[in-house]
Amino acid sequence: MSSKKILLIFDFDETIVDQDSIYEQARMTLSEEDYKKIIELDKFDYYDAFNYFFKKEKEQGLTLKDINSNLEKLSLSPKIPELFDFIRKTKSKYDLLLLSGDIDYVIKYVLQHHNFLDLFSYIICNKALLQDENKERSIYVPRDQFPHNCDLCISSQCKGLELEKFLKDKNYDKILFVCDGGNDFCPAKKLMKKGDIVFPRDGHRFLKRIEIENLKDELKCEISTWKTGEDIINRLKEI
Numbered sequence: 001m002s003s004k005k006i007l008l009i010f011d012f013d014e015t016i017v018d019q020d021s022i023y024e025q026a027r028m029t030l031s032e033e034d035y036k037k038i039i040e041l042d043k044f045d046y047y048d049a050f051n052y053f054f055k056k057e058k059e060q061g062l063t064l065k066d067i068n069s070n071l072e073k074l075s076l077s078p079k080i081p082e083l084f085d086f087i088r089k090t091k092s093k094y095d096l097l098l099l100s101g102d103i104d105y106v107i108k109y110v111l112q113h114h115n116f117l118d119l120f121s122y123i124i125c126n127k128a129l130l131q132d133e134n135k136e137r138s139i140y141v142p143r144d145q146f147p148h149n150c151d152l153c154i155s156s157q158c159k160g161l162e163l164e165k166f167l168k169d170k171n172y173d174k175i176l177f178v179c180d181g182g183n184d185f186c187p188a189k190k191l192m193k194k195g196d197i198v199f200p201r202d203g204h205r206f207l208k209r210i211e212i213e214n215l216k217d218e219l220k221c222e223i224s225t226w227k228t229g230e231d232i233i234n235r236l237k238e239i
Contacts, residue, residue: 004173005095006239008087009163009187010124011179012100012107014204016116018077021106022053025070030056038205044155046126051067064130073108077201083229084116086236097166101129101157102181124162152186160186168193175221176239178232180204185215192221197235200228 040048104130111117150158180201188198200206
C-alpha cells in the first residue's frame with residue numbers, strides 16, 4: 001500500500017453549497033432587474049458581475065453583517081455534512097484542496113459557519129478586498145488575474161493552470177475531484193490520469209458538457225457521478 005496521501009479536491013458553488021452563491025444572494029436581496037443584470041454580466045465578466053452585486057447591496061444599505069447573514073442561509077448540497085464527517089474520521093489519508101472561481105471571503109465564511117474550514121489544507125480561489133468606507137466594511141473584487149488563454153475555462157480563472165501550479169512541488173498517490181461545472185473539465189482533462197477519479201454532480205454542467213461536446217474519451221481518469229454526498233462516501237470506502 002502506498003504511503004503517499006490522496007489529494008481530494010472540492011469545487012464550492014453547486015458542489016459544497018447547493019446553489020451558485022452570488023446568484024442566490026442576488027435573488028435574496030436585489031430586484032429582479034438587478035438579478036438578471038448580474039446573470040448577464042457573469043456570462044462575459046466575472047469581476048463586473050461580482051462588483052455590480054456588492055455595489056447594489058451597498059446602495060440598498062446592506063452591511064457586511066447582512067451579507068454574512070445571507071451567506072448563512074445558503075443551503076448545502078444533499079449529504080455534504082455527512083461526507084465531511086466521514087472525511088474527518090479518515091483525514092490522515094487526504095490533503096483537501098478547495099479549487100473554486102468564487103471569492104475567498106464567501107468561501108471561508110461559509111466553510112467556517114458549517115465547521116468545515118479546518119479540514120482544508122489549501123484554498124485556491126479569487127481574492128476579495130474588504131474596504132473601509134465611512135466606517136462600514138464593503139467588498140470589492142480586484143481584477144488581478146492574468147489572461148490564461150484557456151478556452152475550457154471562464155475568464156477569471158483557469159482551474160487547470162491553478163492545479164498545475166499547485167502540483168508542481170507535490171507528489172500524491174492519486175487525485176480525486178468533487179465538482180459540477182463545465183470549467184471543472186479542464187483540470188480533469190489536463191492533469192488527472194488513470195487511477196484518479198473525477199466526481200461530477202449528476203445533471204450539472206460537467207456531464208452535460210462532455211455529452212454535448214463528445215469529450216468523454218478525452219478523460220483518462222474514472223468518472224463517478226454523484227447525487228448526494230452518500231454516493232461519494234460509498235466510493236471513498238472502496239479506495
